[in-house]
Amino acid sequence: MCHLYASTAPARxxxxxxxxxxxxxxxxxxxxxxxxxxxxxxxxxQNLSTARFISQLYSEVVEEKGEVSNLASLLRVVCAVHLQQTADLVPDLVAMPRSACL
Structure with missing residues (x-):
């Protein structure tokens, strides 16, 4: 297992x-x-509280899709999309050689 992931602090x-x-x-x-x-x-x-950000996100998804079937899952995916977009903007900073996980 890759030490980077296995050594993650439990608080995270x-x-x-x-x-x-x-x-x-x-x-x-x-x-x-x-x-x-x-x-x-x-x-x-976005100069919002986290609660306000989630509330606005929820309202936008309901308006566009009609419902939010699993809010926690939506929020996790929003985080993953954000991280992916960030990685796409600065690929050299997040690139890790495959050998790092051997």
Missing amino acids: YENTTRSVRLQGCVTSVRLENEFWEILDALAAS
Whole structure:
């Protein structure tokens, strides 16, 4: 196993539950701390609180798709898409030689 991944600090994959108001209703979202950190940064980049960012995202998805069947999964995918877009912008900074995971 690649040491980079195996040595990940447990605090990064521990879960945290936060409350969010979505279209007037309060709900709880449970995500790993790593995802909360990414969402916090995304929200801050748009001058929004994380709760407001999630609320706006939720409303936009409902408007476009009609529903959000799994909010936690949506948020994880949003984080993955964000990381992929970031990696595409700076490929040399995230490139890792295959030998690093042997």
